[in-house]
Amino acid sequence: MENDRRIGVYICHCGTNIAGTVDIEELTEYARHLPGVVVVRDYKFVCSEPGQNLIKEDIRELGLNRVVVAACSPRMHEPTFRRAVAQAGLNPYLLQIANIREQCSWVHEDGNTDKAKALVNAAAQKAYYLEPRDTREVPVNPSVLVIGGGIAGIQAALKIADATHKVYLVEREPSIGGRMIQLDKTFPTLDCSSCILTPKMASVASHPFVELMTYSEVVDVSGYVGNFRVKIRRNPRYVDESICTGCGICIQKCPWKTDSEFDMGLGKRKAIYTPFPQAVPNIPVIDTETCVYFKKGTCRACELFCEPKAIDFQQTERFEEIEVGAIIVATGYDVFDPSPIYQYGYKRLDNVVTSLEFERMCSATGPTGGEVVLKSGEAPTSVAIIHCVGSRDQNYFEYCSRVCCMYALKFAHLVKEKTEADVYQIYMDMRAYGKGFEEFYRRVSDEGVNFVRGKVAEITDQALTDEERGKLIVACEDTLLGRLVRIPVDMVVLCPAMKARADAAEMARLMNISRGADGFFLERHPKLEPISTNTDGVFVVGCAQGPKDIPDTVAQASAGAAEALALIDAGKVEVEAITAAVNEELCSGCKVCIGLCPYNAITFSEEKKVVEISDVLCKGCGVCVAACPAGAIIGRHFTDTQIFAEIEGILADARPPVAAI
Amino acid sequence: MRSPNGEPRIVGFLCNWCAYQGADLAGTSRMHYPANVRVVRVMCTGRIDPTFVLKAFAEGADGVLVAGCHAGDCHYKEGNYKTMRRVALLRKMLDQMGIEPERFRLEWVSAGEGAKWAKVVKEMTAELQALGPLAWWENVREA
């Protein structure tokens, strides 16, 4: 009989997570009296196998046709319990979760049991009206899009390509390599960054399963898990990629120079350029702001000297559409520009540099040929390295940027190696948590570095004494001495915070994913789903998700590849079953809903004079349901009846003595 | 029956993608806030029919809190804009019914804003405590 509701309620203790602040016995007793409830059980961990078996056995033996689980958030274990009830032969959509952990036992100091009762009541009332839904499966496109060609994107792309799946790797800059290729040495092993990265970059370029799109940006994403359509803008290089041999004669002959972005403005590059010598692809681009042809229509030296005739001033941006099953976002981070911290003098005082500038200075291919030098060209006799510039500071970025302590130690080592200078590390706490980090800390300490614990108040060139004259003075409290100190040095290296990309908000919108309070992309679960996002099929890896070092980035990127492979290798994916449907008898054909649907899923049938909703296009937001003046659209799994029942349940202990009209 | 301690009851309608996750984050971060709020999860605030809000008041709620994604962050592109428009009308209706404006609140809480969720609930609970129960039935005259 259709109306014979047989509801089972399962209350989880979650160890003491729930049982510690909710009276389970009282809750269990309360649930027994709810309409349609035939069995109530409590268990230490309902999500465990014996816990799930309780539910399965009851479905089989007691003939349950609705299940309520009062436990953690549905965002945690709804899939687990849906699988469990399905295994016992019940439609998975006949399950309702009461979230009595994240939104009850963990957050309230009192009233927990009363609230848990209300939540269980609401879940049971809603369960009463739940309807079965068929899950739908669609085929998955076996290609993957990786956005961002830094170490994270490179690693993810190579892993997927090695598994013989097509990968599109899209990079905004003219070359892949990202931040890592700008670095000189990497901590704690001190291996040369480009030595370990360039082979990987070369593999990307030559891999038969990688289609590399540099100087390109993703501009639109539509579709859904397994079937994304992505529009990519190919910015004009003004160099024909198919003809260019990468000989570099154009760069040699170009007479126009500007600051090199790659060298953080410390060196120059030409108007036609590759950002660095080992660029992949080794095809130059023309910067239209510097090129005199684009400014005045003259010069054309590059064109004249290019033997294969690859220069093409007429190139325009092109748009390409690709279809992929999964997307990996590996867009990296920006470095905080410390000039707003006026007292640190960045961009105001000579020889106050940021970490990336210092990296370029140390690099053999950098603007100083690997020499650590002052603006005057002389070697410094003392260098101060300032930690936590903008990090761990609620006036800027509250989080720890995680890599600064170690690269600051690396800098100390490099200064010692390249110069005779004394080095001061000015730190608040030394964080040496990674593999080999503490050992590295000891090694650098052994090299004779001065450690001063404190947060720098000011960097100034205003000398108070003779020994300070001509120096930069770093003023702070040495908190271990309990004294104010002034440290005269020749050079100051600031370690600025790693921050979310300036356009992270746009990217989040494009990908339909969320960002955390820190601005970085938000993973679905901080511990158990650190790579998945709110949107199925979109994964986030590397520093786009939060500051991390190279080993962690590589590990996460590999994990991202595994996630994407797991999705596409299955060949098919379950898609949203919670969609809207039209009751044709009630539809008046007013078409109000059509304009509201963000996915163009609603069409008007001229023949029937009613609207129709495409089950494939509908994503189940319910905006049409709420708007339909005739109440003709049903929001499956969130019907008016179900939600009304839930409201009644949630307010069961507040019910008015008389009914509203 | 009113709750024994006369505490206000707040029904929260939260979208699945931002506000509900924000509330979950408040949980995983063990932020404390009053138990007065009870949440009904919907996929998008765009699903919230004004009748849900009225139903909640009719069933004895002292306040209703609708929370969804920030402008531009809607998982379904623009459901929250539709909510904004709908809520403007709803507020007028509530006003005509004599329901104080403090009893209905629309907030944007992202998945990363657990602290904001806790703060909003704290604030609204305090406001409703100051306002006292809605108890509309005590003001309904016999026809």
Next chain:
Amino acid sequence: MQVQALALRRNSVDTDGPMVTQVLNPYKEAVDIVKELGGDDLKLCYQCGLCSGLCPWNLVKNFIVRKLIHQVQLGLVDFESDELWMCATCGACVQRCPRGVNIIDIMKALRRTVVELGIAPIPDSMRITLKNVSGTGNPWGEPTERRAKWSEGLNIKTFSAGTEFLYYPCCLICYDPSVTRMGRALTTVLQKAGVDFGILGAQEACCGESVRKAGNEELFQSLVEGNTGVWRANGVKKILVSSPHCYYTLKNEYPLAEQGIEVLHTTELLAKLIREGKLKLTKPIEKKVAYHDPCYLGRHSDIYDEPREILGSIPGLELIELPGNHADSLCCGGGGGRIWMESKVGERFAEVRTQQAIDAGAEVVAVACPYCLLCFESCVQPGMIERAPEIKAIEELVAEAM
């Protein structure tokens, strides 16, 4: 290398006697009291020492703010220490604290603990000042009736309902002969500009800003009640103040907004009058003038532009900036009740600031706060500093330029 090592050795810490291990047994009750009295933020401090590095005291003598906070965190603070009374509440540390700790609140809470619980002596000068404010409504114990004496001969009317502005002068303007000129100059300016204002003289008392910072919350509340009652009874709608300390306190700590009473600083009004053409500055002042941002007008109240706008509209005047300006201004040393306490010559922030003004080539230092005026005046007494700049209130410069 050698030289630096020597420098470091010179700066090394002095130990007071032999080192003895201390049993760490946090005095929880003390911590709880300080937290309860407003110092709750101290839990957040992670001991980076930025506050010490920013504190102006360290320009003249040692004051390790961080260490004091750590002592309070463990309840091991010496309540009899002079350090409790050093903070001038300038806010330089609060503004940049990476953990958002309101260090001023902690200092206030420590002083409240001393004042309310009587667990340590209050420094004499402060104790007497508090007693005077309590007795006669001003820090010197001068007769209340003489509160309007500063305005003798100026024909200022007594405020009555309908008068546009109530001018509420700082106690320093009312009683201190070297600061009175600030109020007198303002009167000249307002009268020429045709501004309708009056005073309430002896009906009023000190705003209590320093009293509260000195930890006497009870006295502060009674001053709030008294003054607010007087203003309400007289139908006051707009209060004009010369002191940024009055300004901050009236605006943030008095219940005036809810009574529809507006508070304006003189620089706000003067800038507005100039903008509206009601105040015409025509007489040139051919001088290099440095404007010194008062802590309570700048950092605490975010008013930086109006004073510069006023000075900028004086013909011939060359406005220069001191090395620390706007939010980075150096405190004169008068806040937090310090104005009532003795700071030794050689240990006054205003001396450092005056030297900065001299180095910057300033002929005049323009101030917008009675405390600043008094602190600077006490540093440029004849014979103290060579080439000392003149110290002028903005009101005086405006009066001269009319």
